[in-house]
Amino acid sequence: MTGKKQNDMETKKLTRVDYIFRPDNTCLDTLKKSLRRDRDEIILELIDSGLKGRGGAGFLTGLKWKLAKEAAGDVKYVICNADEGEPGTFKDREILDRVPRRVFTGMALCGYVIGSKEGFLYLRAEYKFLAPKLMSIMAEMNQEFKKLGLDFTLNIRYGSGAYVCGEETALIDSMEGRRGEPRNKPPFPVTEGYLNKPTVVNNVETFVNCTIIMGIGAEEYKRFGTDSSRGFKLFSVSGDCSKEGIYELELGMLLSDFVEEFGDGDTKAVQVGGASGFCVPRKKFNQTIIGFEGIPTGGSMKIFNSSRSMYHVLHNYLEFFEEESCGQCTPCRVGCQQLLKGIEAVKSKQRSSSYLDELVKLAKVMKVASKCGLGQSVGNAFVSIVDNFREEIIY
């Protein structure tokens, strides 16, 4: 289904697929089949599939598992990051609600591959209502693992509502009972994670993809997506759109196709990747690929039509970051406050419009000097909105 080429980049037509939510009972069979396979072979197949983490950062999942497998230590952990907190993302909730067994199978696979006996689902506080159901399924699956001779137990841990705990090392701190603050890297969790033991932290959707790949094989999986962005993923579509909701789409499409499908006919901008992502204005829709070669997203797609003030959009994001920065590192903690107060001062004419240039410089410093991905990505929304909608910020 390879589509047109633009700027020598391979793109795909917008294609809906149905793997993640497709009803079937093959999880246990997939696991059984995989447990008979060599661990390195599974890693190779995952690497070959090209699967990259679905949380947004895009690290090769197979490579992450390989590093954790090779890390020294008898005790290792698998953590499923279900702290879905990016504004405009709501697909992990749906996965956990509808196909939790695919998630847990992926975690068990990972446990088998890296040699971990314990896996944790780190569930965001706001999703606690799912916990009773998830725990009963976990209990069933723990029994099934035992029957298969797999020494792996699933468990659940809860977040407390901090956005930053979606960052894997802050998540680990939180699980250890501490205040969730991102750690210095290196060391990375694959060598020193939960309780300083080698740990794989993957997003909910990533584990589901692992289960799917083990079921259909890397060859089949690779038919989807582009060289840089293999497979398909879930998109949480919201904003001024004709049909908001969760859609499973092949990776590598052009934003223009996406807007044609989901926009309300008056789309002025799309925020790809949530508050920490990029704002793409209409004139760039047909040059923007959704994927790691273009703009990657953890799934959030927010569509804005011409009735929206981009000042308010930006103000909203900055309020979010000003509150959700952990406050640990200077560029992020103070930078977020300065960006927010800064655009307010420009808007109210307390500062001249050229102050926006100072703020853009600040946002760029935040991008290179912040301790974790949160602070590093605040500048994405800020710079892309100010660059493309400067008048709306000033006037």
Place this chain on the structure above:
Amino acid sequence: MINMINLTINNIPVSVEEGTTIIEAARRLSIRIPSLCNHDDLCVSGNCRVCVVEQVGNPTLQAACATPVRENMQILTNSMMVMQARKTIIELLLSEHNADCTKCYKNGNCELQDLSNEYRIGNQVYIDLIPLKHYTIDQSSPSLIKDDSKCIRCQRCVRTCSDLQAVSALSAAYKGSEMKISSFYDRPMHEVICTNCGQCINRCPTGALTERNYIDEVWDAIYDPGKHVVVQTAPAVRVALGEELGYDPGARVTGKLVTALRRLGFDSVLDTDFTADLTIMEEGTELLTRLKKVLVDKDTSMALPMFTSCSPGWIKFIEHTFPDLLPHLSTCKSPQQMFGALAKTYYAQKKGINPKDIVSVSIMPCTAKKFEATRPEMRDSGYQDVDYVLTTRELAIMIKQAGIEFMKLDDEDYDRFMGESSGAGVIFGATGGVMEAALRTAYEIVTGREVPFQNLNITPVRGMEGIKEAEVKIENVKPDWSFLEGVTLRVAIAHGLANAKRLMTAIRDGKVVYHFIEIMACPGGCLGGGGQPIPTNLEIRKKRAEAIYAEDENLPIRKSHENPEIIQIYQEFLGEPLSHTSHELLHTHYVPRKRY
């Protein structure tokens, strides 16, 4: 076999051991990378980001304090990208900082001030966030003041309080713009588990945490013609004060200290070392009494091991954290409080001064002593035994205010009486010192001979090891002490409350058996106290310790029981150790406190 890593910093090749951080590697090349959250005594944090450096090929900057070197790394510490980021970060910090420097207590000793001076931060680029924050200053503690408007959230205090001291009175609270360093449920500092040790103050790079100073009160007392102001000086002050007044760490300035105090106008300049010697007499006797009750009388109400009680930070710590172990604490007051009680009784009588007209001031390396002086049970003289406690730093401020050119002063001697001391009293200022002093006396009481260590130097109890232990076999005892014949006295020493906690836990779990334990709240003992000159680090503390032991070696009397003024006070006033008068004036009791 240590693996060596080769890298370049600013294009200069360097080879360092694996595990070295970039900031340390740069130091080897005499390249200083500025940092505010990094501290030699503390674990790595990497949160201020002032130390960011460029790693060629990496799009983001790396925190030099938190990033270990890797083979073939190319680091640039002064590239355009780095300088721009660093300057921006300092500007951001200043925008969130109450930069009213001229009115700040830490003016002149502030790492943020130094840095903004180095980078010539001029016109404020960013919006001043201070008016938006509605900070209040916590002045509830008698020991310290916490001013959040000066805080840069480097969390040195948090790491000090949790890692070095295992107290965790301070921790990061809230998030984002609201993030601050706070106490249990934001309670005022005097209501929480804070031990007043002041180690956070020693490491705070700005003026967010400072001692509560009583300089003006002391000046007022000096100026009051109706008051007789006595001052006592703790052992550790004399080996550290010089650092505030032009000397390198390790300078012994005892004689100049005395001269300066006299010039400041104190009516009598006396020495806490005298009551340190007295503590040894009381505490040593208490230990021997406890040993007898346990070993001979099989008295199960007596708790062994006995713990020292000189360190008020330690006292508050055990009251909060190990209240079940309080019976192990010696009932002896600290030397400061013994001095205070005697100043308004024994001293007043001998001098013929009405104790109500005496103002008792102490110069301490310690902020917890400020709290200790206000404890309600510390009024055995009928008045508050110690009126004002000044830290080494506050004294240095007074000396500067008085225009005293300290380095040019002649040496003078302490006044008599309560001014004479032995070397045993002096070494109270170092970790292991109380133990060594106690052993010098107790061993001699029991055997009639000097401790079996060359030149009286009991080296196993010295040094900066976190927990030290030693054994002394007691043989050929005097008839009164026959029950100790052949007993091996087992002792342990811990300094820094994290080490104290480890030792206490081991004792509570029955994993170790000792007879006598010395605990000092601060790393290195009093010489590393929370009232000592800033900065501090292991090297500085080692230099101060060397000075303490040199002071001891140079004194003619080195055993507490040979101090003639001690002999005299027992003859004239106290009778004998643990006498009725001693119990009234020199001993105290403790209270269990809440766990937060």
